[in-house]
Amino acid sequence: MAKSLLPPHKLSPASKAMVKKVIDFVRKNDNFLVSGHVRSDGDALGSQLAFHHLLKKLGKKSQVVCDQGALPDYRFLPGSDKVGAGPEDLAKKYSAVFTFDSGSWERLERISAALPRKGLTVVNVDHHASNERFGDLNWVDPSFSACGEMVWELVKAAGVKPDRNIATCVYTTIVTDTGRFSFSNTTTETHLNAAELLAFGVKPGEIHNALYRQRTKEQLAFLAEVLGRIKFSEDGQVGWIVISKELEQKTGTTPGDTQEYIDHVKSIKGVRVAVLLKETDEPGKVKVSWRTNAGIDGIALASKYKGGGHPRASGATFRGTLEEAERVIVDETIQFVKGIPA
Numbered sequence: 001m002a003k004s005l006l007p008p009h010k011l012s013p014a015s016k017a018m019v020k021k022v023i024d025f026v027r028k029n030d031n032f033l034v035s036g037h038v039r040s041d042g043d044a045l046g047s048q049l050a051f052h053h054l055l056k057k058l059g060k061k062s063q064v065v066c067d068q069g070a071l072p073d074y075r076f077l078p079g080s081d082k083v084g085a086g087p088e089d090l091a092k093k094y095s096a097v098f099t100f101d102s103g104s105w106e107r108l109e110r111i112s113a114a115l116p117r118k119g120l121t122v123v124n125v126d127h128h129a130s131n132e133r134f135g136d137l138n139w140v141d142p143s144f145s146a147c148g149e150m151v152w153e154l155v156k157a158a159g160v161k162p163d164r165n166i167a168t169c170v171y172t173t174i175v176t177d178t179g180r181f182s183f184s185n186t187t188t189e190t191h192l193n194a195a196e197l198l199a200f201g202v203k204p205g206e207i208h209n210a211l212y213r214q215r216t217k218e219q220l221a222f223l224a225e226v227l228g229r230i231k232f233s234e235d236g237q238v239g240w241i242v243i244s245k246e247l248e249q250k251t252g253t254t255p256g257d258t259q260e261y262i263d264h265v266k267s268i269k270g271v272r273v274a275v276l277l278k279e280t281d282e283p284g285k286v287k288v289s290w291r292t293n294a295g296i297d298g299i300a301l302a303s304k305y306k307g308g309g310h311p312r313a314s315g316a317t318f319r320g321t322l323e324e325a326e327r328v329i330v331d332e333t334i335q336f337v338k339g340i341p342a
């Protein structure tokens with residue numbers, strides 16, 4: 001038989017050791033809370049649900065809860081109908097808490113605020129370089145393109161037979177966090193994992209349709225309105241968009257996942273940093289996102305506001321009005337970019 005042309009998987013010795021530690025820990029405990037960052041995106045929720053399905057196969061009890069629950073865009077994920085949305089859904093007792101894709105304990109927001117951190121064993125599984133290592137067990141490896149790939153390592157190491165539910169959840173984490181295999185975090189490993197997941201029954205077209213082809217006419221009109229309002233710095237190196245509650249009222253819709261919006265700004269020739277400023281439901285809190293070119297550290301921009309993420313994609317919460325956020329954040333970003341030669 002011809003030798004396979006595929007390279008072997010690469011897992012660092014540190015991650016290999018952590019996979020073993022995490023699996024040992026799972027085997028010794030029984031009842032888990034499985035959480036992820038607030039407004040869990042495809043990577044956070046997909047990771048949580050894939051892990052939940054793995055625990056079920058291992059005969060363990062688990063409850064998936066994240067602040068705001070399963071957002072509409074991800075309700076096609078198997079198990080998403082049982083995801084709790086806030087502290088009111090927390091059961092009384094857990095032997096441990098797993099967090100996925102969350103750079104800090106506080107980013108679980110109302111979930112972590114409702115849990116006594118002391119006396120709880122927390123296992124932190126994440127791929128953000130900015131992770132604060134807040135767990136009792138921390139498996140943090142920024143070389144993974146998606147946190148879901150870390151769950152895939154756990155599945156493979158646990159000795160269970162992966163099924164289509166697990167594979168669908170993990171594949172979704174990869175598609176969403178790599179921008180459909182287009183961002184700079186897409187690696188050989190990403191494609192090897194995706195290929196394996198297809199072997200376990202993933203239907204890429206179905207997942208793609210569920211994620212990207214379910215828009216309402218109103219949502220498309222909202223996108224058109226936002227794209228018509230993109231602003232640029234004088235030199236065109238910074239582009240930004242502002243999404244206000246007023247715009248939502250005017251169009252009678254909510255934007256849903258805004259990742260695509262900022263990607264449009266970043267797709268403009270000459271734009272080295274794209275910024276998105278979005279008014280939240282909480283007065284005085286503005287969500288900020290950055291997308292940057294190589295060499296411009298998005299984490300540095302976000303960390304001033306206790307945010308974080310990845311070098312090319314980061315976020316934070318700004319305290320103040322939307323107008324203040326636009327003035328301050330845009331100005332800081334323009335100054336930051338000016339200091340870095342193109």
Ligand code: AMP
Nearest residue numbers: 103289307308309310313314315316317
């Ligand atoms: P977003 O702009 O929300 O798509 O987020 C881009 C990246 O930054 C993701 O990896 C997020 O997990 C991370 N991120 C976003 N907001 C925050 C925050 N407030 N604190 C820490 N990380 C964040």
